[in-house]
Amino acid sequence: MKEMIAKVITSIVVATACTVASFTAIAASPSPPLLDFTIDNSTAALQRGAELVQGKCLLCHDLKYVKYRHLADIGFTEAQLTLLRGESGLEDAVLSMMDSDARQEMLGMVPPDLTLITKARRGGERYIYSFLLGFAETAEGTATNRYFPGTRMSDPLGISYVTDEGERQVIYQQAADIVAFLSWAADPHATERKTIGYYVIAYLVLLTVLLYFMKRRIWRRLDDE
Amino acid sequence: MKNRLIEWIDERFPLSSFVKDNLTSYPTPRNLNYWWGFGFLAGFILVLQILTGIFLAMHYKADAGLAFESVQYIMREVNYGWLIRFLHSTGASAFFVVIYLHMARTLYYGSYRAPRELMWWSGQLLLLLIMAAAFMGYLLPWGQMSYWGAQVITNLFRATPFIGDQVVIWLRGDFSVGDATLTRFFALHYLVPFLITGFVVIHLIALHTVKSSNPSGFNLADKHNIPFHPYYTVKDLFGMAVFFILFCVVLFFYPYFFIEAENHIPADPMVTPSHIVPEWYFLPFYAILRAIPDFMGGVIAMLLSILVYGAMPYLDRSRFPGGARHRPFFRLMFYIFIIDVVVLGYVGAQPPGDTITVVGQVATFIYFSIFILLPFVSYFEDRWLIKRGLPLELQCLLDAKKCDLL
Numbered sequence: 172m173k174e175m176i177a178k179v180i181t182s183i184v185v186a187t188a189c190t191v192a193s194f195t196a197i198a199a200s201p202s203p204p205l206l207d208f209t210i211d212n213s214t215a216a217l218q219r220g221a222e223l224v225q226g227k228c229l230l231c232h233d234l235k236y237v238k239y240r241h242l243a244d245i246g247f248t249e250a251q252l253t254l255l256r257g258e259s260g261l262e263d264a265v266l267s268m269m270d271s272d273a274r275q276e277m278l279g280m281v282p283p284d285l286t287l288i289t290k291a292r293r294g295g296e297r298y299i300y301s302f303l304l305g306f307a308e309t310a311e312g313t314a315t316n317r318y319f320p321g322t323r324m325s326d327p328l329g330i331s332y333v334t335d336e337g338e339r340q341v342i343y344q345q346a347a348d349i350v351a352f353l354s355w356a357a358d359p360h361a362t363e364r365k366t367i368g369y370y371v372i373a374y375l376v377l378l379t380v381l382l383y384f385m386k387r388r389i390w391r392r393l394d395d396e
Numbered sequence: 397m398k399n400r401l402i403e404w405i406d407e408r409f410p411l412s413s414f415v416k417d418n419l420t421s422y423p424t425p426r427n428l429n430y431w432w433g434f435g436f437l438a439g440f441i442l443v444l445q446i447l448t449g450i451f452l453a454m455h456y457k458a459d460a461g462l463a464f465e466s467v468q469y470i471m472r473e474v475n476y477g478w479l480i481r482f483l484h485s486t487g488a489s490a491f492f493v494v495i496y497l498h499m500a501r502t503l504y505y506g507s508y509r510a511p512r513e514l515m516w517w518s519g520q521l522l523l524l525l526i527m528a529a530a531f532m533g534y535l536l537p538w539g540q541m542s543y544w545g546a547q548v549i550t551n552l553f554r555a556t557p558f559i560g561d562q563v564v565i566w567l568r569g570d571f572s573v574g575d576a577t578l579t580r581f582f583a584l585h586y587l588v589p590f591l592i593t594g595f596v597v598i599h600l601i602a603l604h605t606v607k608s609s610n611p612s613g614f615n616l617a618d619k620h621n622i623p624f625h626p627y628y629t630v631k632d633l634f635g636m637a638v639f640f641i642l643f644c645v646v647l648f649f650y651p652y653f654f655i656e657a658e659n660h661i662p663a664d665p666m667v668t669p670s671h672i673v674p675e676w677y678f679l680p681f682y683a684i685l686r687a688i689p690d691f692m693g694g695v696i697a698m699l700l701s702i703l704v705y706g707a708m709p710y711l712d713r714s715r716f717p718g719g720a721r722h723r724p725f726f727r728l729m730f731y732i733f734i735i736d737v738v739v740l741g742y743v744g745a746q747p748p749g750d751t752i753t754v755v756g757q758v759a760t761f762i763y764f765s766i767f768i769l770l771p772f773v774s775y776f777e778d779r780w781l782i783k784r785g786l787p788l789e790l791q792c793l794l795d796a797k798k799c800d801l802l
Binding site: 200206236241286287290291293295339357358360364365367368369371372375376378379382383385386389390393 | 426631
């Protein structure tokens with residue numbers, strides 16, 4: 172019993188020490204503030220984002236909870252979907268071109284699934300946007316990421332080496348479109364949810380006002396006594 | 397026709413008298429404010445949780461390999477699955493908001509005092525059951541925080557004397573949280589709400605025996621009672637509608653507010669999140685657990701911090717009925733307590749650090765001090781009140797005459 176308590180305490184102490192250490196490590200190299208941008212939820216932006224994701228991300232990443240059929244929700248026509256999905260069926264998930272084993276072998280890991288990525292990181296969409304644009308070239312000539320030092324992902328959009336201002340603007344736009352699409356992928360019913368929300372709340376406000384007057388009217392009976 | 401049907405039923409089942417005794421003629425003090433509406437609201441949320449839970453269970457798969465995916469299936473493929481899921485996940489938090497406000501009202505107005513001890517204790521039991529349901533429900537999405545939260549909390553049962561190790565294995569069904577844990581938590585998560593419903597009935601039977609307390613703290617004479625229906629049904633419904641507006645704002649516009657980012661990553665026993673936090677409603681207790689440097693001591697302190705409420709009827713030694721309204725020191729302690737709990741909640745959410753640990757320890761000390769000091773404070777407060785002359789309102793109530801109680 173005593174031994175066990177000692178073990179548990181030691182493990183807690185070690186865990187605490189590790190946590191503290193990791194936090195001081197983070198504190199020692201503070202990441203820069205996240206970049207700001209506005210998410211463009213237009214069909215055009217989402218479609219651009221989807222095509223960019225297919226071209227740039229799907230080489231290594233999956234979006235395993237998104238099916239090609241779902242992409243019809245952001246306005247892709249059947250013909251466009253056929254082009255996008257290639258040999259995959261409409262009911263198939265949007266997966267990487269390489270299977271997990273191949274990626275494990277080539278990259279040493281299976282990169283994280285992107286379906287929920289904008290929800291799964293603190294900072295959400297802004298973090299992913301900042302991360303995509305956070306690549307920079309070091310003095311040694313290798314690319315690093317300001318928001319995720321030590322990431323094994325290489326710069327997908329070329330922000331670390333493109334210097335032409337016009338081209339950089341294009342990259343900013345691409346990052347915004349990619350994040351808009353990923354944000355949709357993580358929460359595909361968001362627009363519908365908000366629309367319903369306005370109606371529900373409007374209805375509830377009306378109901379509440381009516382209940383208030385009903386309450387006043389019923390309670391007024393007590394004044395007569 | 398209608399009357400004949402009711403007559404037919406009444407000969408066989410006490411329908412009319414039940415409605416009369418418990419609604420249309422059930423005596424309720426007429427001076428209850430909106431703080432008295434949270435019990436009704438808690439009942440509403442219980443029903444909401446059970447209903448949405450049943451529909452979620454139709455699509456959810458309690459299997460370590462399928463659970464995370466099945467939640468995504470609910471969110472994406474099931475018609476309005478996202479709505480059912482968010483109602484349930486937001487409802488869990490709303491349940492605790494309502495329950496904590498309900499408890500705060502009981503503490504402020506001294507509603508736990510004789511003859512309402514059994515109501516208070518059945519409420520305590522309900523709190524524990526709701527906590528158990530919430531804890532087990534949080535494992536089901538099988539995200540990283542679900543997994544590691546369950547790992548940490550089941551590990552606390554190691555503090556059980558003599559059989560700690562066995563208890564933990566018995567709870568998990570395995571040496572660490574895994575598929576066996578998920579399936580049993582799902583089974584129990586489905587069972588506990590029905591136990592809760594049963595204890596709610598007991599809570600209500602006790603209520604209908606002792607009747608509602610009221611802000612004055614005095615047992616008001618019959619002439620100050622009004623029937624529950626229609627006066628309090630409409631008042632509670634109005635309060636509920638207001639609350640439901642706030643609920644819907646979160647539900648439709650900020651449904652991810654109560655969901656940790658980490659929980660969007662499927663559970664991975666090989667990767668520990670850098671910072672494991674329980675759900676917000678456990679944070680004050682979690683802070684108390686961490687404030688004590690000793691594991692065993694921490695677990696005991698945390699248990700005590702929840703169970704100590706049960707002693708309130710005995711810790712409060714005032715001879716004047718009621719709670720904070722007539723008693724300045726008690727009122728002060730109440731507010732200090734509320735602030736202290738909020739501080740503990742904040743501390744519970746922070747990663748451990750030198751300053752935060754000290755803040756947590758001070759807040760824990762204050763938390764328990766309040767309960768320990770209460771018998772003395774309430775005793776001397778009475779004497780102080782008598783010596784100084786009772787507040788007019790209290791004097792009036794004690795004389796039970798001609799003053800306007802409401």
